[in-house]
Amino acid sequence: MCLSVAGPPGTRRGQRLLWGGAAALNLAALAPLESRGAFLALITVLLVFGACRFTAWTPRARVGAVLLVVLCGLIAFVALGDRFASADDPYRYDRLSIWKASCRMVAEHPILGHGPGMFPHVAPNYNFPAGPGPVFYGRSFNGAHCAFLTLAAEIGLPALLCLAASGVGLVALFLRRGDATRLGAALTGAGLGILALLVQAGVEDLQERPALTLVPALLAGIAIGAVRQRRDASTSAEQSIDDAPTIVPPRTTVPQPRAGWVVTLVGAAAVYLMTIAVLLPYFADREAAAALRLGRAGLRRMERAAALNPLQPEYRHDLAMAVLNSGPLTADRFAEAEDDLLEARRLKPIDYRFPLLLGRLKARFASRQFDDHMAAESAAALYGEAVRLAPLNPLPRLELAGQLVELQRREEALVVIRQALRIEPNFLRARILEASILLDMGRKEEARVSLTSAQATVAALASYVPDSGYAREITLDARPERDRLAERLNPKAASASLRF
Numbered sequence: 001m002c003l004s005v006a007g008p009p010g011t012r013r014g015q016r017l018l019w020g021g022a023a024a025l026n027l028a029a030l031a032p033l034e035s036r037g038a039f040l041a042l043i044t045v046l047l048v049f050g051a052c053r054f055t056a057w058t059p060r061a062r063v064g065a066v067l068l069v070v071l072c073g074l075i076a077f078v079a080l081g082d083r084f085a086s087a088d089d090p091y092r093y094d095r096l097s098i099w100k101a102s103c104r105m106v107a108e109h110p111i112l113g114h115g116p117g118m119f120p121h122v123a124p125n126y127n128f129p130a131g132p133g134p135v136f137y138g139r140s141f142n143g144a145h146c147a148f149l150t151l152a153a154e155i156g157l158p159a160l161l162c163l164a165a166s167g168v169g170l171v172a173l174f175l176r177r178g179d180a181t182r183l184g185a186a187l188t189g190a191g192l193g194i195l196a197l198l199v200q201a202g203v204e205d206l207q208e209r210p211a212l213t214l215v216p217a218l219l220a221g222i223a224i225g226a227v228r229q230r231r232d233a234s235t236s237a238e239q240s241i242d243d244a245p246t247i248v249p250p251r252t253t254v255p256q257p258r259a260g261w262v263v264t265l266v267g268a269a270a271v272y273l274m275t276i277a278v279l280l281p282y283f284a285d286r287e288a289a290a291a292l293r294l295g296r297a298g299l300r301r302m303e304r305a306a307a308l309n310p311l312q313p314e315y316r317h318d319l320a321m322a323v324l325n326s327g328p329l330t331a332d333r334f335a336e337a338e339d340d341l342l343e344a345r346r347l348k349p350i351d352y353r354f355p356l357l358l359g360r361l362k363a364r365f366a367s368r369q370f371d372d373h374m375a376a377e378s379a380a381a382l383y384g385e386a387v388r389l390a391p392l393n394p395l396p397r398l399e400l401a402g403q404l405v406e407l408q409r410r411e412e413a414l415v416v417i418r419q420a421l422r423i424e425p426n427f428l429r430a431r432i433l434e435a436s437i438l439l440d441m442g443r444k445e446e447a448r449v450s451l452t453s454a455q456a457t458v459a460a461l462a463s464y465v466p467d468s469g470y471a472r473e474i475t476l477d478a479r480p481e482r483d484r485l486a487e488r489l490n491p492k493a494a495s496a497s498l499r500f
């Protein structure tokens with residue numbers, strides 16, 4: 001944009017130097033960012049700008065333009081080469097896999113999408129193995145790394161096509177209206193700026209950064225206003241000055257009553273936007289943050305947060321956890337925590353955590369608090385719901401299998417735990433539980449093989465450092481249970497080791 005404004009004939013030398021310096025500063029700022037999308041957008045825009053103006057430039061200007069493109073390419077090569085040489089990240093080449101997973105999301109709901117803002121909540125169900133390593137699903141993606149794919153997954157392909165057509169139409173309009181005047185140069189710069197964002201949006205989620213969407217929208221609005229003013233001026237200039245003026249007799253106008261309902265409607269919408277949609281969630285977030293800092297003493301503040309924003313399921317979840325951690329669990333506290341988790345589950349039915357926590361509550365406390373003989377069955381049903389909501393997460397399957405063992409349904413438990421091991425073969429506690437189930441079923445040789453596999457996993461993970469909470473859960477050892485199984489499978493060796 002700076003280069004296009006500095007180019008029109010008649011621009012003073014000082015102004016050209018000023019705009020050129022601003023362009024150089026922007027170019028220098030791209031180097032430390034080391035953004036592939038930004039460099040791709042810059043080079044694309046320079047090529048388009050050169051193609052539009054190349055025939056009008058002098059030979060000297062053409063040589064300068066070619067050198068500028070080469071310089072930008074060299075800066076991009078050095079900056080990106082340094083980024084990939086210094087960053088020890090084995091997952092940096094997974095963008096193609098993320099795009100494939102995002103395409104599967106789009107294919108499931110191509111017309112209406114999954115809903116605005118739903119991408120990070122639905123993406124775990126479309127995750128893919130991260131590559132070689134002890135943990136396959138330790139990494140997850142919250143965006144498609146492509147604004148077009150993210151929007152297609154959230155709002156559907158028809159809405160995306162409308163937005164893309166609007167963006168391309170604006171670029172074509174501004175580039176077509178650009179000429180050698182200052183206003184035309186500004187229009188060209190606006191079109192090139194929007195084109196740069198469209199190109200960068202192909203490899204990055206720009207919609208997550210409000211400055212990169214609101215500022216170009218304001219710029220596009222100003223440019224459209226300039227196009228209209230120029231069109232109106234040209235239309236008025238074409239009118240003949242010889243046209244006879246038309247005399248319109250004065251008419252008396254009767255003042256119309258004001259539409260009070262319109263004012264009321266606009267006022268109600270403004271009050272809603274400022275009070276319900278902005279202020280209440282803001283104060284609720286402050287109360288929730290304060291409650292988390294206070295720990296057990298923050299129960300009342302978490303209750304206020306849930307009251308201020310009753311549509312936020314996370315506040316209900318945090319409130320239930322605060323109730324459970326605030327003291328000994330009584331029948332009233334149990335009922336209160338269960339109500340909060342049920343409300344969170346109602347508000348966000350796609351989240352596996354809420355039925356999982358309800359299942360734990362039923363399995364660990366309901367039978368003791370209320371002498372409920374059906375609590376174990378209810379817990380198994382809730383664990384099963386969590387498994388269905390998280391098809392690529394083996395952790396709910398571990399808890400479901402354990403609950404099925406408690407219900408003496410070992411065949412079903414074995415099927416579930418082997419599903420978990422197919423997802424994460426190095427899931428240590430799942431392997432130990434598999435050996436325990438097999439031993440209880442009298443399949444001693446299979447149990448011995450499973451336990452040997454668990455011991456081999458322990459040895460292989462001796463130097464492994466988990467890089468996430470999920471990886472820590474997968475590689476966590478249950479050594480007392482492992483030793484107990486070893487003693488049951490080989491009591492002579494265990495007793496000999498004890499005598500030694």
